[in-house]
Amino acid sequence: MSNYFAIGKPIPRIDAIEKVTGRAIYGDDLRFPNLLYGKVLRSKYAHAKILDINIDKAKKLLGVRAIVVGKEMSSVLGGEAIMDYPFLAIDKVRYVGEAVAAVAAINEEIAEEALDLIEVTYEELPAIFDPLKAMEEGAPLIHEGINSYRHIPVIKPIEHSNICHHVQFVNGDVGKGFNESDYVFDDTFTTQVVQHGAIEPHVAIAQYDPTDKITVWVNNDGPHRLRNDLSKALGIPSTKVRIINPPYIGGGFGGKGGLKEETICIALAQKTNCRPVKILLNREEVFTSTITRHSSVVRMKTGVKKDGTIVAREVKVIYDTGAYAEKGPTVTNQASVAAAGPYKIPNVKVDGYCVYTNKTIAGAYRGYGIPQVAWAHESQMDIIADKLGMDPIEIRLKNVLDEGDICPTGRQIMTSIGLKECIRKIQNDSNWKKVHKKAIGRGIACAFKNTKTPSGSSAVVKINSDGSIEILTSSVEEGQGSKIVLAQILSEELNVPLCSITVSSPDTDVTPYDASSTSSRTTFHMGNAVKNAAKDVKKQVLEIASNLFKARIGDLRIENGKIYKIQDPGRKLSISEVIQSKYRSGLDIIGRGSYYPEVPSEKGGMWASPSVFWMYGAHGVEVEVDTETGRVKILKVVAAHDVGKTINPVTCEGQIEGGVVHGIGTTLFEEMIIGEKGEIVNTSFLDYKMPTALDISEIIPIIIEVTHKDGPYGAKGIGEMTLVPTAPAIANAIYDAIGVRIKDLPITPEKILNNLKKT
Amino acid sequence: MDRLINLKINGETYELNVKPNTLLLDLIRDEIGLTGTKRGCDTGECGACTVLIEGKAVNSCLVLAIEADGKNILTIEGLAKNGKVHPIQEGFIEEGAVQCGFCTPGMILSAKALLDENPNPTEEEIKKAIAGNLCRCTGYKKIIKAIISAAEKMRRRG
Numbered sequence A: 001m002s003n004y005f006a007i008g009k010p011i012p013r014i015d016a017i018e019k020v021t022g023r024a025i026y027g028d029d030l031r032f033p034n035l036l037y038g039k040v041l042r043s044k045y046a047h048a049k050i051l052d053i054n055i056d057k058a059k060k061l062l063g064v065r066a067i068v069v070g071k072e073m074s075s076v077l078g079g080e081a082i083m084d085y086p087f088l089a090i091d092k093v094r095y096v097g098e099a100v101a102a103v104a105a106i107n108e109e110i111a112e113e114a115l116d117l118i119e120v121t122y123e124e125l126p127a128i129f130d131p132l133k134a135m136e137e138g139a140p141l142i143h144e145g146i147n148s149y150r151h152i153p154v155i156k157p158i159e160h161s162n163i164c165h166h167v168q169f170v171n172g173d174v175g176k177g178f179n180e181s182d183y184v185f186d187d188t189f190t191t192q193v194v195q196h197g198a199i200e201p202h203v204a205i206a207q208y209d210p211t212d213k214i215t216v217w218v219n220n221d222g223p224h225r226l227r228n229d230l231s232k233a234l235g236i237p238s239t240k241v242r243i244i245n246p247p248y249i250g251g252g253f254g255g256k257g258g259l260k261e262e263t264i265c266i267a268l269a270q271k272t273n274c275r276p277v278k279i280l281l282n283r284e285e286v287f288t289s290t291i292t293r294h295s296s297v298v299r300m301k302t303g304v305k306k307d308g309t310i311v312a313r314e315v316k317v318i319y320d321t322g323a324y325a326e327k328g329p330t331v332t333n334q335a336s337v338a339a340a341g342p343y344k345i346p347n348v349k350v351d352g353y354c355v356y357t358n359k360t361i362a363g364a365y366r367g368y369g370i371p372q373v374a375w376a377h378e379s380q381m382d383i384i385a386d387k388l389g390m391d392p393i394e395i396r397l398k399n400v401l402d403e404g405d406i407c408p409t410g411r412q413i414m415t416s417i418g419l420k421e422c423i424r425k426i427q428n429d430s431n432w433k434k435v436h437k438k439a440i441g442r443g444i445a446c447a448f449k450n451t452k453t454p455s456g457s458s459a460v461v462k463i464n465s466d467g468s469i470e471i472l473t474s475s476v477e478e479g480q481g482s483k484i485v486l487a488q489i490l491s492e493e494l495n496v497p498l499c500s501i502t503v504s505s506p507d508t509d510v511t512p513y514d515a516s517s518t519s520s521r522t523t524f525h526m527g528n529a530v531k532n533a534a535k536d537v538k539k540q541v542l543e544i545a546s547n548l549f550k551a552r553i554g555d556l557r558i559e560n561g562k563i564y565k566i567q568d569p570g571r572k573l574s575i576s577e578v579i580q581s582k583y584r585s586g587l588d589i590i591g592r593g594s595y596y597p598e599v600p601s602e603k604g605g606m607w608a609s610p611s612v613f614w615m616y617g618a619h620g621v622e623v624e625v626d627t628e629t630g631r632v633k634i635l636k637v638v639a640a641h642d643v644g645k646t647i648n649p650v651t652c653e654g655q656i657e658g659g660v661v662h663g664i665g666t667t668l669f670e671e672m673i674i675g676e677k678g679e680i681v682n683t684s685f686l687d688y689k690m691p692t693a694l695d696i697s698e699i700i701p702i703i704i705e706v707t708h709k710d711g712p713y714g715a716k717g718i719g720e721m722t723l724v725p726t727a728p729a730i731a732n733a734i735y736d737a738i739g740v741r742i743k744d745l746p747i748t749p750e751k752i753l754n755n756l757k758k759t
Numbered sequence B: 001m002d003r004l005i006n007l008k009i010n011g012e013t014y015e016l017n018v019k020p021n022t023l024l025l026d027l028i029r030d031e032i033g034l035t036g037t038k039r040g041c042d043t044g045e046c047g048a049c050t051v052l053i054e055g056k057a058v059n060s061c062l063v064l065a066i067e068a069d070g071k072n073i074l075t076i077e078g079l080a081k082n083g084k085v086h087p088i089q090e091g092f093i094e095e096g097a098v099q100c101g102f103c104t105p106g107m108i109l110s111a112k113a114l115l116d117e118n119p120n121p122t123e124e125e126i127k128k129a130i131a132g133n134l135c136r137c138t139g140y141k142k143i144i145k146a147i148i149s150a151a152e153k154m155r156r157r158g
Helices: A016-020 A056-060 A108-117 A131-135 A174-180 A223-234 A261-269 A283-289 A328-337 A370-388 A392-399 A419-429 A482-494 A522-549 A575-582 A649-668 A726-738 A749-758 B024-032 B087-094 B104-117 B123-129 B141-157
Strands: A036-042 A048-054 A064-069 A099-105 A119-124 A163-171 A183-191 A203-208 A214-218 A241-244 A277-280 A295-304 A310-322 A347-356 A440-450 A457-463 A469-472 A501-503 A556-559 A562-565 A568-574 A589-595 A614-625 A632-642 A698-704 B003-009 B012-018 B050-053 B056-059 B072-074
Touching: A016 B087, A016 B104, A036 A108, A036 A261, A036 A283, A048 A099, A056 A064, A056 A108, A064 A108, A064 A261, A099 A108, A099 A261, A131 A295, A131 A310, A131 A347, A163 A328, A174 A295, A174 A310, A174 A347, A183 A370, A203 A261, A214 A223, A214 A261, A223 A241, A223 A261, A261 A277, A295 A370, A310 A328, A310 A370, A328 A347, A328 A370, A370 A392, A370 A440, A370 A726, A392 A419, A392 A440, A419 A440, A419 A614, A419 A632, A419 A698, A440 A726, A457 A522, A469 A482, A482 A501, A482 A522, A522 A556, A522 A562, A522 A568, A522 A575, A522 A589, A562 A575, A568 A575, A614 A726, A632 A649, A632 A726, A649 A698, A649 A726, A649 B141, A726 A749, B012 B024, B050 B104, B056 B104, B087 B104, B087 B141, B104 B123, B104 B141, B123 B141
Parallel strands: A036 A277, A214 A241, A310 A347, A469 A501, A632 A698, B003 B072
Antiparallel strands: A036 A099, A048 A119, A064 A099, A163 A347, A183 A295, A203 A214, A203 A277, A295 A310, A440 A614, A457 A469, A457 A589, A556 A562, A562 A568, A614 A632, B003 B012, B050 B056, B050 B072
């Protein structure tokens, strides 16, 4: 058994008490004196020139304090990967729902009324909604300026095209591999547009001060990233931008990063003479005007031997990123690296394309492009197994990566791989071999996922003279449990009671740098930073104590917040007594810690290096298909994930259960329907169906621990990975049940019935 | 024309002038200042704004403030008594049923309405009672577990 003090214990979350009592503060709960309310006029056209915007009538409306249009900020472009994103549309609109003008008024009603008085004259342009057409030569250009945009080095836009990024990974020789294969499979899989579905809408409050410093209170998942993006876009030093996160964010799943409503809020705040302006998106705006998951087309060609050995795989991945690049290029990059699946394949070629269309912007979404490629490689894995007469588990166990294997797309040796254990757990725990009843089937899928690399995190640990301890961190608590995980790491490292620890929420003026609370990176990166800060502060406390105890530091121990000499455990002093012995009138002890992965430094910085860790997981699903109605009932999901080392088993299970149900929704019923003119048809929770409590089945979360040498106590991430294997596991189970293979998500009853008719 | 209404929220009496079109949600959040009642969709689809009116769970974004005239309303802030949390709140903490927390107040109040009426519900009855409360984080499993454990506790304590 482990001797851990806090690690691995199912300690209730420290934020739970505030949340169950309604005292937790979210963005819309913040109160500001003298607040103005911002509303946004949005484009009804998918692609059109803006010929004129007449604000004369709106300006005269009583209570209106500011109106802004994009032309006023015509030189300002933002974006993390490619700087193509105007704060409001400048000379043309590129999707239905794009911000065209905005009003700040003394109340919401007046702001709304003013929007109706703004007259915009458009000249419609041909719009493209199909990424394959958008890629064709001669297609109308959505961004004429694609060649001139600034972008990070790893991103490669193709000149005079709608392709904002093309990436290629080659390992071995696929041509030779296909020649050596007994069978070659060639299938195309597609995925739909889906929404993140966080229950809290996006909200931002922006306020300038008289020195032209802008403060933005916003539920954004990367406050320091946002500060950098804004300072770059506005051409001002980062110290002129302050991002304050509300204490809590009501769910993110990737939907609350990057530049969203905050840009419009800032544009308005520039004109309100230091009055704060708030923009709270309504649900319809969250659907139409924030971001979605990338719809995708993945063509997968795979060569295998008769015994099931995969010899070659060629993948073409196309992600539709909508009107602006947002995180599309890096989604494409990350997913392309993983597109061949977690298998030993000697010959691999992957081409990833990120394509502009005139649709709502697609960006980060739990899984960051991996769900789409896993949908393809895991569905095809069962197609192959079926043809070869192999068991789906057997073919996976034969091919999955082992310790020391090279990543199928090259570049790195893979380590700490708990995938075989995950698969074996599915085999043992999911009635895998039980006799099938009619229309009941079982399916498995496995996958791996990378994290953005390199990326850095810093933390400060402050011990106050009363012995209470604060973690200053820019990690964002958006539900994933960062506060409890970081507190447990500190509690462990210092050996102090958890109740003495508080964890800050981010404020870029106060809390140190963190790349973002995304990419399942917080436990690993910020966990390491907190651990390092704890070591630093511990050393300082023990130095003081060594004088008190007349002992060397190495002879002292901290246990449950008390310090003593190992040879004399009878005499114990609290940390507070030790600090006060030296600093009688009061001083805190400050520890600092940073983490930046030691990875091969490829040129290019952000996103340029092989992943510092990989997550592995497998899901086994049992379904029952009603062949009369085409309805799929999920009976059971067994979900096994390799987390490296569990910091808190309850939060790990919570991530798995949540990811599984999220995955059931995006597999069976969620789809944002795009109308003929590029408008989103279903912009409410009534029409966009997310799983309710009535939709859930038996879920068995299984945690596998194969420690990672660089993780804090061996821990890795988990959050995104839990969504990834669900879709193909369900599709494989449906095939097992009724012999119908669906290759395009979502798997609706209609598609099942149509396919049943064909068979 | 503003109208004078009289209502009890969490046991406290309020006499307020409200516009006829003011929503109960806005009254609770903006006039009274109880922000535990959350705004998720404004159209009665997510359940984050659930409050209890005379013990019944309702979406406060679908109720006009004037309709609540003379009524007893319970919001999430009124559930803990004398610094002691309610068994449902306890269950949510202990079972790990809270993640982002945005659905939590509404979820807890829907559970309270259920357990007050049916102290020993089946899992299916629990699922039905919270079917109007969307949660994107938890997958509902631990929420259902929390409500079952709260029900047991409440029955034991009588």
